[in-house]
Amino acid sequence: MLGTEDTFHQEGMAVKKIGALEAGGTKMVLAVYDETMNELDRISLPTEDPSVTVPKMKAYFDGHQVDALGVGSFGPLDLNPASPTYGNITSTPKLKWRDYPLLRELLAGRNIPAAIDTDVNAAVIAEMELGVARGCENAVYMTIGTGIGGGVAVHGKTVHGLLHPEAGHILLQPHPEDPNPRGVCPYHAGCLEGLAAGPAIGARIGGDASLLPDDHPTFEIEAYYLAQMCMNLTLTFSPEKIILGGGVMNRKSLFPMVRQKTLELLGGYIQVDRVINHMEEYIVPPMLYPLSGLIGSYLLGKRALDGD
Ligand code: ZN
Numbered sequence: 001m002l003g004t005e006d007t008f009h010q011e012g013m014a015v016k017k018i019g020a021l022e023a024g025g026t027k028m029v030l031a032v033y034d035e036t037m038n039e040l041d042r043i044s045l046p047t048e049d050p051s052v053t054v055p056k057m058k059a060y061f062d063g064h065q066v067d068a069l070g071v072g073s074f075g076p077l078d079l080n081p082a083s084p085t086y087g088n089i090t091s092t093p094k095l096k097w098r099d100y101p102l103l104r105e106l107l108a109g110r111n112i113p114a115a116i117d118t119d120v121n122a123a124v125i126a127e128m129e130l131g132v133a134r135g136c137e138n139a140v141y142m143t144i145g146t147g148i149g150g151g152v153a154v155h156g157k158t159v160h161g162l163l164h165p166e167a168g169h170i171l172l173q174p175h176p177e178d179p180n181p182r183g184v185c186p187y188h189a190g191c192l193e194g195l196a197a198g199p200a201i202g203a204r205i206g207g208d209a210s211l212l213p214d215d216h217p218t219f220e221i222e223a224y225y226l227a228q229m230c231m232n233l234t235l236t237f238s239p240e241k242i243i244l245g246g247g248v249m250n251r252k253s254l255f256p257m258v259r260q261k262t263l264e265l266l267g268g269y270i271q272v273d274r275v276i277n278h279m280e281e282y283i284v285p286p287m288l289y290p291l292s293g294l295i296g297s298y299l300l301g302k303r304a305l306d307g308d
Contacts, residue, residue: 019066020297023073069114070301072122113304120151121158122296131287136240145246148193168193196225214253227261245286
């Protein structure tokens with residue numbers, strides 16, 4: 001949906017513009033939308049030091065004179081609006097971004113409505129409002145790529161609380177044939193990200209997993225870990241859909257394996273029709289990928305503009 005930047009309402013009022021930022025560890029995607037989600041412009045920038053990247057992002061949004069801003073960012077983030085460090089990136093391993101006041105720097109000198117959430121929380125609200133989880137009250141979005149992150153929405157709202165869900169680091173049982181059951185997470189032995197993110201697969205096979213055929217045994221191990229994840233999410237959050245995105249899930253042959261193993265692990269304990277008979281409607285790819293996070297960031301900005 002492409003519009004033009006000089007669109008005007010019939011009564012001659014300038015259309016309100018909403019800035020959206022999906023802040024990732026390797027790239028930043030920035031866009032400007034009107035209030036009906038027509039995309040007016042979009043760019044992407046490499047994620048360098050904040051002293052380099054943030055002034056460029058601020059200049060972009062200031063130059064487009066956005067009326068509101070929504071940010072979906074890598075984390076962990078401070079999402080407590082009452083906190084003096086609200087909108088800061090906190091304990092990230094990306095040292096230059098640690099304790100960085102992302103939202104405050106983007107808004108410096110401008111008084112506009114704004115909201116920030118994790119990139120995966122942004123993705124889950126986008127999929128619930130416009131994508132594969134339309135009509136769901138509760139859903140989980142997991143991204144399985146260079147890391148693993150999880151966004152959770154309950155009764156239509158993303159979960160914050162103590163911090164925000166960090167489901168990428170839940171502990172799993174090792175696969176009996178995994179040659180590296182400790183995994184590669186620097187923080188935890190045997191956590192999901194350390195066992196099942198892209199770098200974990202690469203470490204397990206000592207090379208580039210994207211070159212392997214679908215029937216390579218490493219994907220059986222991968223599916224086992226992702227199925228444990230889906231079982232734990234099912235039992236913990238009772239979502240109506242589990243959405244699996246990210247680069248690793250571009251290998252579509254993983255989906256049937258993960259569904260089958262999740263059913264096996266659940267052991268008949270969850271007697272719900274969707275899980276027993278329609279697993280293909282329960283564990284699903286995102287509909288808006290790769291724009292789920294960006295569209296979710298737009299929705300955050302739109303809600304801030306509307307005062308929601
Ligand atoms: Zn971990």
